[in-house]
Amino acid sequence: MPVVKLKKYRSIANRSLQNVLSYRFSYVVTFLSNAINLLAVYFLWAGIYGGRETVGGYTWDQMKTYLLVTFLANSVLSWYSETAISGKILDGSVAVDLLKPIDFQTARFSETLGTSLLEGGISTIILVIFSFFISGLALPHSALVYVLFALSLLGAIAVKFGVVYLAALLCFWSTGSMGIVWTRIALTNLLSGALVPLAFFPGWLERTALLLPFQSIIHTPTMIFLEQAGTLESLKLIGIQCFWGAALWIAGKFMWNWAVRQVTIHGG
Amino acid sequence: MSIIEARGLSKSFMQAVKEPGLAGAVKHLFIPKHIEKIAVQPLNLSVEAGETVAYVGPNGAGKSTTIKMLTGILMPSAGSISVNGINPYKKRMENAAQIGAVFGQRTQLWWDIPIVESFSLLKDIYQIPEPVYKANLDQFTELLGMNEFIHLSARKLSLGQRMRADLAAALLHNPPILYLDEPTIGLDVSVKQKIREFIKKINQEQQTTVMLTTHDLGDIEDLCKRLIIIDHGSIIYDGSLSEVKSRFARNRVIFFQVGVPMPELYNLLSQTPGMKLDRQNEQEFSVSFDRYEYTASEVVSRVMKHGEVIDFRMEDANIEQVIKAVYDGNLDLNQKGE
Ligand SMILES: Nc1ncnc2c1ncn2[C@@H]1O[C@H](COP(=O)(O)OP(=O)(O)OP(=O)(O)O)[C@@H](O)[C@H]1O
Ligand SMILES: [Mg+2]
Numbered sequence: 001m002p003v004v005k006l007k008k009y010r011s012i013a014n015r016s017l018q019n020v021l022s023y024r025f026s027y028v029v030t031f032l033s034n035a036i037n038l039l040a041v042y043f044l045w046a047g048i049y050g051g052r053e054t055v056g057g058y059t060w061d062q063m064k065t066y067l068l069v070t071f072l073a074n075s076v077l078s079w080y081s082e083t084a085i086s087g088k089i090l091d092g093s094v095a096v097d098l099l100k101p102i103d104f105q106t107a108r109f110s111e112t113l114g115t116s117l118l119e120g121g122i123s124t125i126i127l128v129i130f131s132f133f134i135s136g137l138a139l140p141h142s143a144l145v146y147v148l149f150a151l152s153l154l155g156a157i158a159v160k161f162g163v164v165y166l167a168a169l170l171c172f173w174s175t176g177s178m179g180i181v182w183t184r185i186a187l188t189n190l191l192s193g194a195l196v197p198l199a200f201f202p203g204w205l206e207r208t209a210l211l212l213p214f215q216s217i218i219h220t221p222t223m224i225f226l227e228q229a230g231t232l233e234s235l236k237l238i239g240i241q242c243f244w245g246a247a248l249w250i251a252g253k254f255m256w257n258w259a260v261r262q263v264t265i266h267g268g
Numbered sequence: 269m270s271i272i273e274a275r276g277l278s279k280s281f282m283q284a285v286k287e288p289g290l291a292g293a294v295k296h297l298f299i300p301k302h303i304e305k306i307a308v309q310p311l312n313l314s315v316e317a318g319e320t321v322a323y324v325g326p327n328g329a330g331k332s333t334t335i336k337m338l339t340g341i342l343m344p345s346a347g348s349i350s351v352n353g354i355n356p357y358k359k360r361m362e363n364a365a366q367i368g369a370v371f372g373q374r375t376q377l378w379w380d381i382p383i384v385e386s387f388s389l390l391k392d393i394y395q396i397p398e399p400v401y402k403a404n405l406d407q408f409t410e411l412l413g414m415n416e417f418i419h420l421s422a423r424k425l426s427l428g429q430r431m432r433a434d435l436a437a438a439l440l441h442n443p444p445i446l447y448l449d450e451p452t453i454g455l456d457v458s459v460k461q462k463i464r465e466f467i468k469k470i471n472q473e474q475q476t477t478v479m480l481t482t483h484d485l486g487d488i489e490d491l492c493k494r495l496i497i498i499d500h501g502s503i504i505y506d507g508s509l510s511e512v513k514s515r516f517a518r519n520r521v522i523f524f525q526v527g528v529p530m531p532e533l534y535n536l537l538s539q540t541p542g543m544k545l546d547r548q549n550e551q552e553f554s555v556s557f558d559r560y561e562y563t564a565s566e567v568v569s570r571v572m573k574h575g576e577v578i579d580f581r582m583e584d585a586n587i588e589q590v591i592k593a594v595y596d597g598n599l600d601l602n603q604k605g606e
Contacts, residue, residue: 011392015381022380022421096376098341101365102393264343264357267281267336 009110016114056200075123085168155241159216162248193219213244270314277347307333309501318475322492330501331481368438372450377422394441408436428459448480527576
């Protein structure tokens with residue numbers, strides 16, 4: 001894409017960041033509740049591990065790390081981005097976007113990146129605070145792992161955006177969209193490994209989950225950070241993320257073309 | 269070729285018919301029933317570059333539907349449109365770059381960031397060169413009096429402020445074509461005036477083609493030389509505003525205030541064909557007459573023959589009355605411009 005074109009979208013990302021900054025208060029509340037949630041999950045797992053060496057192949061130290069990484073990966077594209085896209089469709093303001101010389105999907109992705117920057121930043125702070133109080137985290141020692149991890153987080157954003165975007169566009173088809181949003185969240189949480197590591201699943205479910213895009217969102221970054229995947233394996237996992245990111249992006253394009261037809265035929 | 273050109277343009281919607289109540293909703297779920305609602309009948313429209321056109325008609329006439337088709341956000345059921353040589357529906361992005369649009373009911377500004385930030389985002393979206401952007405922003409801020417609220421977010425603006433900001437937003441990239449769907453809805457007189465002056469100036473300075481829908485007849489009289497009236501989806505008049513006035517507003521009214529009551533004059537006037545007397549009280553009355561039968565001076569001199577006239581004022585052909593008569597179906601305008 002030529003530079004001038006990119007500038008449009010960089011600008012959109014910037015404004016989106018400004019926009020969420022104006023919701024400072026609700027952000028504080030959201031992150032407080034996230035932190036409390038994290039604490040709850042932490043103690044839940046502490047209880048499960050009580051006296052046990054490993055659960056499903058994870059040591060307690062690994063599990064603690066898993067929880068923190070999950071928290072980070074989950075927060076970079078959260079509730080706000082989610083509701084912003086489906087909200088546009090539900091309240092009909094998508095017509096305003098149709099009047100602009102911008103690509104809807106790229107614009108939404110830029111907005112998401114803008115907010116992810118903030119959300120990622122805040123969760124990192126929470127995580128650093130947390131890690132002061134928790135001992136024995138399984139932190140990787142090689143810089144390469146951190147680089148791969150950062151890449152996998154970007155991949156996770158791309159894949160999660162793809163899933164969120166497709167789900168949001170489904171709202172064109174059914175106006176009672178909160179159902180779609182909730183279903184999507186439940187599916188993503190379960191199949192990405194956000195609830196429990198995929199390794200805890202029965203064999204058939206784990207195999208299925210690994211074939212689906214959702215695992216790229218949580219499973220992949222945790223595998224890399226916990227060094228459960230070697231360098232080559234990590235690169236392969238990131239490759240899979242790229243594949244899903246691209247596939248979902250293209251699916252999003254098709255779906256958008258369909259959605260635009262709905263709007264322009266039936267009226268926004 | 270005209271800058272806006274539509275041929276046989278029409279639009280019909282499928283409207284769901286649901287019987288009332290839960291039973292109706294359930295029934296609709298299994299056997300959905302739809303009726304076809306024709307919002308715009310096949311119509312032809314040509315607008316020349318630099319024209320200002322008022323597109324009026326009663327509620328539900330099909331004005332917004334037409335504008336939406338012209339802007340490319342609604343797909344026509346049939347017919348063709350060319351706006352500056354572009355089919356707005358097929359080349360939506362290209363078309364979007366050359367038009368500005370304000371839908372009075374909706375805003376294109378970001379809710380939670382300052383108006384200036386929304387503007388500078390538009391600068392990047394439309395790739396407006398810095399000097400053009402700067403000049404426009406300064407000029408618009410001054411003309412629309414936006415200084416006091418340009419640093420607020422759209423959420424905090426009053427309706428009139430938001431509308432001014434929206435209008436500026438639609439014009440920052442100097443579009444050759446501007447569509448306004450009810451740009452003065454719900455605004456006070458002074459803001460309306462500002463907006464009208466602004467549109468007029470932009471039209472004169474940049475030859476921007478303006479097409480606006482409105483229910484405010486002041487907008488039409490102030491801004492538009494050409495009037496298109498649409499009713500039930502068909503164009504029933506397309507011509508100049510002054511022509512519609514002179515052709516259809518034949519009625520003129522003169523209000524008199526006289527020194528002493530003039531019973532014999534009242535008798536006389538009531539019996540004159542083509543004149544109508546309306547008495548407010550002993551010393552105040554009005555005479556309405558057909559301007560093609562009598563001149564104003566004839567009427568006045570007749571009254572003056574009977575005694576002293578303290579004051580009089582004349583009410584001229586009023587577009588409001590004409591359009592009302594058309595809406596009410598009391599006036600049959602010949603189809604024109606087909
Ligand atoms: N999305 C839609 N689905 C079904 N019917 C619609 C839709 N949009 C408009 N209509 C119908 O089309 C007709 C014309 O509507 P339109 O909005 O063009 O009227 P209008 O002239 O703009 O009226 P107003 O002055 O009230 O704004 C109306 O009868 C309306 O009910
Ligand atoms: Mg309308």
